[in-house]
Amino acid sequence: MKTGRVNDLALKIGTVNGTGSASANGLIMQSIFRMGVPVSGKNVFPSNIQGLPTWYEIRVNGSGHVARTPDFDLIVAMNPETYAQDIEELVPGGWLLYDSSWPMADTLRRDEVTFLGVPLAEMCVKTFDGGRTRILMKNIAYTGALAALLDIDMDVIRGLLEETFGEKKRHLLDANFEAIRLGYDYATENFECPLPIRLERMDATRDSILIDGNTAAALGCVYAGATVAAWYPITPSTSLVDAFTAYCRRLRVEEETGQSKAAILQAEDELAAAGITIGAGWAGARAFTATSGAGISLMTEFIGLAYYAEVPCVFFDVERVGPSTGMPTRTQQGDILLCAYASHGDTKHLCLYPKDPAECFEFSVQAFDLAERFQTPVFVLSDLDIGMNDWVVPRFEWDDEYRPDRGKVLDSAALAEIETFYRYLDVDGDGIPYRTIPGEDPKGAYFTRGSGHTKYGKYTEDPDEYQEVIDRIAVKIDNAAEAVPPPEIRSRPDARYGLITLGACDGAVREAIERMEAEDGLRLDYMRIRGFPFAHEVAGFIEAHDLNIVIEQNRDAQLKSLLTLETPASKERLTSVLRYGGLPLSARHVIAGVKDRLGLAAETAEGVGA
Amino acid sequence: MTYIAKPRVFHPSLEKNELGLTRRDYEGVMSTLCAGCGHDSVTAALIEAAWELAIPTHRAAKMSGIGCSSKTTAYFMSESHGFNSVHGRMPSVASGANAANRDLVYIGVSGDGDSLSIGLGQLCHAVRRNLNLLYIIENNGVYGLTKGQFSASADMGSKSKRGVPNEQPPIDPALLGLSIGATFVARGFSGDKDQLVPIIKAGIRHPGLALVDVISPCVTFNDHVGSTKSYAYTREHFREAVEAAFVAPKDFVPPADEITADIGSAEVRDVRMHDGSVIRFRQVEGDYDATDRDAVYGYLRERQNAGEVPTGLLYVDPESRDLHDVLGTVDRPLWDLPFEELCPGSEALDALMENYR
Numbered sequence: 020m021k022t023g024r025v026n027d028l029a030l031k032i033g034t035v036n037g038t039g040s041a042s043a044n045g046l047i048m049q050s051i052f053r054m055g056v057p058v059s060g061k062n063v064f065p066s067n068i069q070g071l072p073t074w075y076e077i078r079v080n081g082s083g084h085v086a087r088t089p090d091f092d093l094i095v096a097m098n099p100e101t102y103a104q105d106i107e108e109l110v111p112g113g114w115l116l117y118d119s120s121w122p123m124a125d126t127l128r129r130d131e132v133t134f135l136g137v138p139l140a141e142m143c144v145k146t147f148d149g150g151r152t153r154i155l156m157k158n159i160a161y162t163g164a165l166a167a168l169l170d171i172d173m174d175v176i177r178g179l180l181e182e183t184f185g186e187k188k189r190h191l192l193d194a195n196f197e198a199i200r201l202g203y204d205y206a207t208e209n210f211e212c213p214l215p216i217r218l219e220r221m222d223a224t225r226d227s228i229l230i231d232g233n234t235a236a237a238l239g240c241v242y243a244g245a246t247v248a249a250w251y252p253i254t255p256s257t258s259l260v261d262a263f264t265a266y267c268r269r270l271r272v273e274e275e276t277g278q279s280k281a282a283i284l285q286a287e288d289e290l291a292a293a294g295i296t297i298g299a300g301w302a303g304a305r306a307f308t309a310t311s312g313a314g315i316s317l318m319t320e321f322i323g324l325a326y327y328a329e330v331p332c333v334f335f336d337v338e339r340v341g342p343s344t345g346m347p348t349r350t351q352q353g354d355i356l357l358c359a360y361a362s363h364g365d366t367k368h369l370c371l372y373p374k375d376p377a378e379c380f381e382f383s384v385q386a387f388d389l390a391e392r393f394q395t396p397v398f399v400l401s402d403l404d405i406g407m408n409d410w411v412v413p414r415f416e417w418d419d420e421y422r423p424d425r426g427k428v429l430d431s432a433a434l435a436e437i438e439t440f441y442r443y444l445d446v447d448g449d450g451i452p453y454r455t456i457p458g459e460d461p462k463g464a465y466f467t468r469g470s471g472h473t474k475y476g477k478y479t480e481d482p483d484e485y486q487e488v489i490d491r492i493a494v495k496i497d498n499a500a501e502a503v504p505p506p507e508i509r510s511r512p513d514a515r516y517g518l519i520t521l522g523a524c525d526g527a528v529r530e531a532i533e534r535m536e537a538e539d540g541l542r543l544d545y546m547r548i549r550g551f552p553f554a555h556e557v558a559g560f561i562e563a564h565d566l567n568i569v570i571e572q573n574r575d576a577q578l579k580s581l582l583t584l585e586t587p588a589s590k591e592r593l594t595s596v597l598r599y600g601g602l603p604l605s606a607r608h609v610i611a612g613v614k615d616r617l618g619l620a621a622e623t624a625e626g627v628g629a
Numbered sequence: 630m631t632y633i634a635k636p637r638v639f640h641p642s643l644e645k646n647e648l649g650l651t652r653r654d655y656e657g658v659m660s661t662l663c664a665g666c667g668h669d670s671v672t673a674a675l676i677e678a679a680w681e682l683a684i685p686t687h688r689a690a691k692m693s694g695i696g697c698s699s700k701t702t703a704y705f706m707s708e709s710h711g712f713n714s715v716h717g718r719m720p721s722v723a724s725g726a727n728a729a730n731r732d733l734v735y736i737g738v739s740g741d742g743d744s745l746s747i748g749l750g751q752l753c754h755a756v757r758r759n760l761n762l763l764y765i766i767e768n769n770g771v772y773g774l775t776k777g778q779f780s781a782s783a784d785m786g787s788k789s790k791r792g793v794p795n796e797q798p799p800i801d802p803a804l805l806g807l808s809i810g811a812t813f814v815a816r817g818f819s820g821d822k823d824q825l826v827p828i829i830k831a832g833i834r835h836p837g838l839a840l841v842d843v844i845s846p847c848v849t850f851n852d853h854v855g856s857t858k859s860y861a862y863t864r865e866h867f868r869e870a871v872e873a874a875f876v877a878p879k880d881f882v883p884p885a886d887e888i889t890a891d892i893g894s895a896e897v898r899d900v901r902m903h904d905g906s907v908i909r910f911r912q913v914e915g916d917y918d919a920t921d922r923d924a925v926y927g928y929l930r931e932r933q934n935a936g937e938v939p940t941g942l943l944y945v946d947p948e949s950r951d952l953h954d955v956l957g958t959v960d961r962p963l964w965d966l967p968f969e970e971l972c973p974g975s976e977a978l979d980a981l982m983e984n985y986r
Contacts, residue, residue: 052986053986228982228985228986229985229986230985238978238981241971241972241973242972242973242978243972244968244971244972245971246729246963246964246966246971247725247728247729247963249721249724249725249728270973270977271971273959276959276960277957278957278958278959278960279956279957279958279959280958280959280963280966280970280971281958281963282728282729282952282953282956282958282963283956284724284725284728284758284956286721286724286754287750287751287753287754288750290718290721290751291718291720291721291724291750291751291754292721293721294714294715294718294720294721294722294724294725294751295721295722295724295725295728296725297714297722297725298692298712298714298721298722298723298724298725298726298727298728298729299725299726299728299729299964300725300729301712301722301725301726302690302725302726302727302729302730302733302964303729303730303962303964303965304725304728304729304730304963304964306725306729320715321715321718324714324715414982415978415982416975416978417974417975417978418975419974419975421972422968423968455710456730456964457690457709457710457726457730457733458687458688458690458710458730458732458733459687460687461685461686461687461708463687463710464686464687464707464708464709464710464711465710465711466702466703466710466711466712466713467710467711467712467713467714468711468712468713469713469714469715470713478703
């Protein structure tokens with residue numbers, strides 16, 4: 020009879036970049052997903068094409084807590100260079116699966132770890148021809164060993180391989196499955212399988228998909244009707260435009276001509292990408308660019324132009340570790356303040372903070388509506404963890420009744436109704452002027468400029484005329500506070516303290532809240548910020564708690580700063596828990612940090628590693 | 630400052646184009662540039678060209694960056710949308726606008742500071758992108774608004790107003806354009822409207838980026854003895870390589886008489902563009918071939934080394950493929966595609982979701 024922990028484990032696979040381990044790791048992750056078990060996969064990779072160490076972390080949790088955890092039960096160590104580190108990171112009682120084709124130094128052995136040697140290279144050399152094939156199959160073979168050790172359903176694996184290769188690539192299917200069997204059989208014959216940490220079929224992912232945030236955001240752009248994309252390649256946002264390109268090839272082709280209903284321009288740099296986006300927005304298209312923090316830095320002058328000239332445009336910032344080049348393949352939430360106020364002079368921007376790929380899809384559609392409704396740049400801030408890792412999220416749905424909100428656009432018929440058109444006049448008193456599309460009507464022509472202008476759109480250097488326009492824009496942006504996604508608030512009865520966070524921190528913080536209540540009887544309220552400018556509920560939540568702990572992934576407590584700047588809440592009610600080393604947030608760190616801030620169980624806060 | 634409206638003058642004797650518009654209809658607000666500025670002559674040439682081509686005024690978009698030159702987009706065609714963007718970045722803004730709406734006539738006006746220093750990268754990549762844009766560089770060798778610093782087009786040895794010689798080599802937009810694949814390269818002089826107007830007309834109709842370098846002297850900071858961008862120097866060293874006339878497709882049959890009258894002599898060669906329009910060249914130089922990129926490059930180098938300023942519609946690629954040809958986008962303007970054509974709908978999404986299982 021099988022015993023042990025079911026559907027609750029963390030495993031890590033250490034390989035060498037460029038050896039094709041991605042498909043093996045994806046196969047494991049997808050198999051678990053297909054078994055109906057909540058799972059996450061985090062790629063911890065170097066900024067390198069070939070040769071440096073890379074890891075893939077998988078967390079399985081039947082209760083749905085799949086935020087990253089640094090406590091690994093099992094590590095597949097395929098890279099001798101990182102053996103020592105990998106062994107170190109195992110929890111006591113954990114397992115290390117390694118390639119025993121070569122001996123492992125005794126000095127690396129650790130008492131409380133079980134070493135499972137599988138001669139992967141040796142078996143693959145015997146079975147397969149060609150150097151590259153042998154390397155690739157070695158990775159597939161450890162998948163087989165894991166299947167035996169963890170009880171991953173072999174039928175599911177077989178099914179996935181069949182879907183991948185199909186009948187046309189029968190030989191690849193056979194080779195892959197043979198490699199799986201090598202690992203599986205060796206493990207079954209030599210170890211007691213399954214281990215006390217194992218999987219079991221569930222039914223928790225039936226209505227879910229496995230998707231990364233960049234793909235989801237790109238799909239949102241397709242559904243929102245975006246027709247112009249401009250970009251400059253930068254990790255971790257490149258795959259967003261790649262996905263948009265792929266979708267457009269499939270979904271945006273004019274049947275009769277084979278021509279494309281989208282223009283995707285790879286620009287010479289981020290400045291040009293911003294300029295193209297703004298030019299297209301000005302000319303009436305739904306346009307976007309995708310970049311990361313370094314790109315936003317370069318775009319800031321243009322962002323100020325779009326703000327002041329009131330041009331709708333959407334910026335996806337898939338954040339990575341800064342400042343400067345920082346760590347391009349690691350995650351952070353370091354651009355919160357940059358995006359909120361990008362550019363010189365007085366500027367403030369609408370920002371949306373998705374927590375996962377599902378919200379990337381949803382918010383990307385919303386971003387275009389907001390950009391056109393408020394005639395201003397809108398930022399969607401995701402991060403490397405959301406953007407590049409596969410997440411289990413609910414299937415996306417689409418309401419066919421949806422129509423884009425183009426905002427206040429005057430066409431020829433509307434222009435005929437009015438005497439004179441003035442681009443920057445606040446006709447309705449809501450701070451939002453009317454705009455026209457170039458080329459539509461001579462009466463709608465106006466001169467767009469980033470220099471001082473009056474409400475009539477004329478050049479000015481007059482103090483009052485200048486202030487009138489810039490003040491009206493401030494009103495417009497303030498009014499957007501109730502239009503951006505409101506915060507998600509979860510309240511517990513009698514909670515004195517509030518946890519505030521945003522974006523990808525969600526999973527770890529919610530897991531931490533549950534665990535602290537279950538283990539320590541600590542009740543905490545939760546607020547996840549989803550948009551900026553802040554909706555009124557944000558200040559209300561802060562005021563309702565004696566202390567609010569703001570959890571975010573940057574050094575300088577940027578969200579907390581923004582809350583103190585943009586709400587009337589007193590500074591004393593806010594404190595921080597910060598993690599910013601580049602790895603996705605874990606509940607363990609949240610718990611340690613929160614307890615520390617609340618003066619509880621200081622010993623738990625110590626010794627919290629990566 | 631571009632806020633002084635110009636009184637509209639109407640007189641029955643004013644000549645009308647085929648849209649029934651007079652040249653006055655193509656004017657903009659009053660120029661606030663210095664009296665005698667070369668840029669105002671370029672503006673006049675633009676007005677003349679747009680009037681002659683009978684461009685519906687609201688179907689043009691005027692794009693510019695920052696600088697004296699970039700202000701001029703306010704001085705013509707008030708009924709066109711204009712976009713005075715940021716310094717050196719007009720090319721990207723124009724690229725985006727053109728991507729969104731391919732049906733407008735895009736007129737970009739820039740200067741040597743805007744295009745050859747801060748915006749050199751954007752110029753080059755707009756040329757490579759070959760968007761359908763008339764790209765005029767009003768080239769005077771100095772920064773005017775900041776009071777007389779040399780720009781990147783200042784010639785070696787050319788002297789500032791204080792007599793200090795420039796000691797850095799110039800960037801020549803025509804040579805640059807030729808070397809990076811420009812499909813239309815011309816050089817004019819603001820003091821020669823007869824030459825400039827046909828160049829602008831051809832440039833507007835050219836299906837791609839038409840790079841037009843116009844020597845346009847700065848009367849305040851660079852029109853003195855010792856400057857190589859002064860009126861006097863340019864007149865003295867001006868050399869016309871080739872004379873061009875532009876024939877729009879609908880005028881083409883039969884073009885011969887009036888065009889020959891326009892262009893003067895019998896030594897003509899027609900280059901037919903793939904949209905059906907024709908550029909008629911009269912050979913001023915013996916065997917000058919305006920479709921031979923390398924020969925044109927060599928000619929320009931040779932004449933410039935001899936101290937001359939070679940001008941004319943110097944090079945045209947009749948096979949020009951513009952941004953949309955290369956991207957393979959639909960013939961209709963992207964911004965105006967009905968949402969129903971852009972959004973795949975719920976059924977398609979449901980099907981797509983199966984790929985992520």
